[in-house]
Amino acid sequence: MELSRRHFLRTISALGGATLIGRRLPLLAQDHGGHSAATPSAITNLEPFVDALRIPPVLKPAKVKKVDTYSIVMQTGSVKCHRDLPPTNILGYNGIYPGPTIVAAKNRAVSIRQTNNLPMSHVTGENGEMVHMLPAVHLHGAAVAPESDGHPNDGIDFGGGTRDYHYPNQQRGCTLWYHDHTHGQTGERVLKGLAGMYILRDPSAEAPLKLPSGAREIPLIIQDRSFAADGQFIYTLDAATLEAGFQGDYILVNGVVQPFLEVETALYRFRILNGSNSRIYKLALSNGDSLIQIGTDGGLLQRPKEVASLEIAPSERVDVIIDFTRLPLGTKVVLRNLNDAGSTAQVMRFDVTKWVKEKKKVPQFLQAWDEIPEKNTVIHRDFTLQRQTINGSLTWTINSQAYNPANSPLATPELDSIEQWNFVNPTNHPHPMHLHLVQFQVININGIPQEASEFGWKDTVVVPPASELTILVKFSGYTGRYVFHCHNLEHEDFAMMGEFEVMPKT
Numbered sequence: 163m164e165l166s167r168r169h170f171l172r173t174i175s176a177l178g179g180a181t182l183i184g185r186r187l188p189l190l191a192q193d194h195g196g197h198s199a200a201t202p203s204a205i206t207n208l209e210p211f212v213d214a215l216r217i218p219p220v221l222k223p224a225k226v227k228k229v230d231t232y233s234i235v236m237q238t239g240s241v242k243c244h245r246d247l248p249p250t251n252i253l254g255y256n257g258i259y260p261g262p263t264i265v266a267a268k269n270r271a272v273s274i275r276q277t278n279n280l281p282m283s284h285v286t287g288e289n290g291e292m293v294h295m296l297p298a299v300h301l302h303g304a305a306v307a308p309e310s311d312g313h314p315n316d317g318i319d320f321g322g323g324t325r326d327y328h329y330p331n332q333q334r335g336c337t338l339w340y341h342d343h344t345h346g347q348t349g350e351r352v353l354k355g356l357a358g359m360y361i362l363r364d365p366s367a368e369a370p371l372k373l374p375s376g377a378r379e380i381p382l383i384i385q386d387r388s389f390a391a392d393g394q395f396i397y398t399l400d401a402a403t404l405e406a407g408f409q410g411d412y413i414l415v416n417g418v419v420q421p422f423l424e425v426e427t428a429l430y431r432f433r434i435l436n437g438s439n440s441r442i443y444k445l446a447l448s449n450g451d452s453l454i455q456i457g458t459d460g461g462l463l464q465r466p467k468e469v470a471s472l473e474i475a476p477s478e479r480v481d482v483i484i485d486f487t488r489l490p491l492g493t494k495v496v497l498r499n500l501n502d503a504g505s506t507a508q509v510m511r512f513d514v515t516k517w518v519k520e521k522k523k524v525p526q527f528l529q530a531w532d533e534i535p536e537k538n539t540v541i542h543r544d545f546t547l548q549r550q551t552i553n554g555s556l557t558w559t560i561n562s563q564a565y566n567p568a569n570s571p572l573a574t575p576e577l578d579s580i581e582q583w584n585f586v587n588p589t590n591h592p593h594p595m596h597l598h599l600v601q602f603q604v605i606n607i608n609g610i611p612q613e614a615s616e617f618g619w620k621d622t623v624v625v626p627p628a629s630e631l632t633i634l635v636k637f638s639g640y641t642g643r644y645v646f647h648c649h650n651l652e653h654e655d656f657a658m659m660g661e662f663e664v665m666p667k668t
């Protein structure tokens with residue numbers, strides 16, 4: 163029988179990609195516990211804080227009528243991640259790692275032409291066919307039409323294939339990121355460098371707040387990596403990685419191993435993204451000062467929140483102000499990761515090197531909170547997250563299904579309707595669950611009602627081990643098919659993903 167590539171992909175993904183040669187899932191004991199150790203680097207003892215933080219360049223758009231247009235080429239490149247490392251080969255948007263930053267403004271559309279000049283990559287299918295792993299690009303956190311969302315079926319051809327992505331930017335100002343969404347290979351391609359930040363500003367909401375800006379508004383993309391002796395990133399899908407997700411043994415910020423940043427005695431705004439495959443960080447300052455959180459995935463909180471530490475799971479964003487105003491010159495403050503010990507316990511360092519008189523203050527009020535009316539809920543759905551053997555392979559599932567774009571959607575919400583989605587996690591792993599298209603509110607954890615405004619607008623939320631968590635979602639904007647999945651990228655690739663289809667109003 164002749165199978166079209168798409169049909170073939172459907173067939174293989176029914177098994178969660180498990181029949182692709184070289185990507186067969188080993189059978190593991192069902193309750194092999196807890197977290198994996200990190201993949202060990204061949205190079206140990208890289209000295210922290212010897213390289214300066216780099217800030218990804220902001221791309222300049224061409225202004226075509228009412229649209230900012232960009233052209234980005236996915237291609238190989240190389241980057242120095244640390245003083246003592248040889249250059250690392252990467253896959254990058256415009257060949258750089260992390261990718262360039264896009265800065266957009268609310269209600270002004272952006273159009274990005276993505277060109278695929280990545281080295282051809284394929285896997286061999288069951289019957290010896292060659293299956294090309296076509297990259298798709300997803301703008302995480304954005305409300306966009308299905309054809310611009312980077313659906314796994316919408317990959318871009320190798321050898322200079324292009325696709326235009328349209329982003330209307332009609333949502334709250336927030337920190338988004340764009341990243342690879344290749345069917346079954348997102349973990350590997352994001353790890354090799356295909357990720358960048360996308361800042362959506364809402365001038366009318368933000369300008370009156372006079373938040374730190376310019377050189378004092380800094381994106382921090384936190385990722386963990388392991389290095390081979392020749393400086394290359396290691397990515398091995400061994401049994402522990404397939405279960406717990408990839409973890410590196412060095413922390414990088416904006417592509418630099420444990421950098422330092424010279425700061426003035428002023429307020430700084432950091433837009434922090436956890437761009438790691440699976441590691442969850444608990445951020446805190448070594449001098450005991452608090453972090454002042456002002457925003458989440460979906461934009462500004464109602465009021466700033468002073469916290470001693472902040473947990474951030476893969477793909478979550480936190481918008482944070484750090485106050486360096488009272489620190490003597492020469493002070494060095496380490497941004498720590500309290501979840502880990504050893505080389506992964508330190509993220510970066512701030513060195514106070516210059517005195518200035520800071521006139522800014524942290525505003526007491528940020529942005530009005532809009533409650534989604536819970537009483538208008540039309541349906542309550544349960545999604546159980548599990549590790550199960552399907553067709554002889556151990557895989558991650560949602561409601562006992564391994565992802566397959568050919569399956570019918572797991573949910574069919576009506577446009578503009580409000581639903582409650584309850585994620586049930588009987589496993590001993592945390593699952594950062596993400597819905598495309600929407601920003602949602604967290605209303606219940608383990609039967610205990612939550613104050614949604616404390617969580618802020620979210621598009622990714624951790625469902626803790628042995629727990630249940632309910633979100634309240636309004637499906638606005640577009641009809642059509644979108645995915646939702648665990649953002650532990652190895653869980654996502656090995657099938658903890660499903661689809662929902664927003665249906666026209668009846």
Ligand code: C2O
Binds near residue numbers: 477645
């Ligand atoms: Cu960042 Cu499908 O997600």
Ligand code: CU
Binds near residue numbers: 302303596599
């Ligand atoms: Cu997304």
Ligand code: CU
Binds near residue numbers: 649658
């Ligand atoms: Cu997961």
